[in-house]
Amino acid sequence: MARLPSAERRRQLTEAAIRAMARDGVPRTTTRSIAAEAGVSLSVVHYCFDSKQQLIESVITTITGHYVTVVKEAIRPRNTLEDTVRVGFQAYWGHVRAHPDEHMLTYELTQYALRQPGFEPLARRQYELYAEAYTELIDQLRQSMGLRLRVPVPVLARYLAAMTDGLTLNFLVLGDESAWAGILDTVTAHIAGLVHDD
Amino acid sequence: MARLPSAERRRQLTEAAIRAMARDGVPRTTTRSIAAEAGVSLSVVHYCFDSKQQLIESVITTITGHYVTVVKEAIRPRNTLEDTVRVGFQAYWGHVRAHPDEHMLTYELTQYALRQPGFEPLARRQYELYAEAYTELIDQLRQSMGLRLRVPVPVLARYLAAMTDGLTLNFLVLGDESAWAGILDTVTAHIAGLVHDD
């Protein structure tokens, strides 16, 4: 195997770990399977990371960054408010449908972090970043469209984050794509009502 | 140790497993720790259950039954529609705050089931039962209060189940109880709007 600087190897191993965990689940993913996924031998993992926990910490921060980006990209300002909400949710939902295993992985990592002593702050940070992403989007919309809200920004941001989370998890468990069209319509109508000032 | 019929031992071991898993998390709970929690020796576990998987299957069906009962008890018809929704959610929320570990366990078991070959139907069944509980409640309310709905019953039931799920998970991760009052107000207002026909 080619010799690489440790920082680059760490990045490769982190991405390999994400692929392995999305495929096999967190508890079944071993340092051996990560090494195999990355195409290196087992001891390279322990050379680049002090422990498996340290690698998982890298996985959590990396994948959280990925998904905050996804949310921000999906739900960005468009022509009208209705378009922003509707097209934004469609974009996000398309991502969930295209990468269900990776979305499921974010839930598994949350629970891993909550159960691992010392890792609780990583789980909280993950969910705070989701809420912050929504907060930024709401503030952008307020400025660009001059909206007035029926509820405070932090309340709306947390509500949107929680609702997105619940809808995503329910879809991942139940599948059954056709059943969700009506639910998404209800949700988008509700959100439009919360931010509209008619 | 006293000799008990297998059926009774199975019930004891299932409850012991729920306690151990709520305390330690699913992946860290071993057949040894379950045996210790139940106060029996390791081989009793393997005498009563063919495998650890079979025991976990019993845990999933048992705890799902518990929680469907919780939801049905909490959100039962009361004097007025507003009372039903508001008091119902408060009752449910009180249960989450009183037993966070057990609620977290339901999420862990869902993911365990989705990752374990052959167990996917158990996860789907878990979430279908939640939706069915809401469906029954909505039908009760329709009959006892003569409501007309703005959205079809299955859509409303799934939406309520998903929203409850997301709010619960976000609370379990973030804690911070004071921040949720405004969110619950927003939610209850939305639900009342969906079922009202003013």
Add this chain to the structure above:
DNA sequence: GTCTATAGGAAGATAGAC
């Protein structure tokens, strides 16, 4: 920095006495 080989421990499951 990467490899092979192995130490050391803990898990699920079984054997056989009582």
Add this chain to the structure above:
DNA sequence: GTCTATCTTCCTATAGAC
């Protein structure tokens, strides 16, 4: 039906050659 003792397997992590 329950126990103690053990088998087998697989894990994380390390040692030491290259």
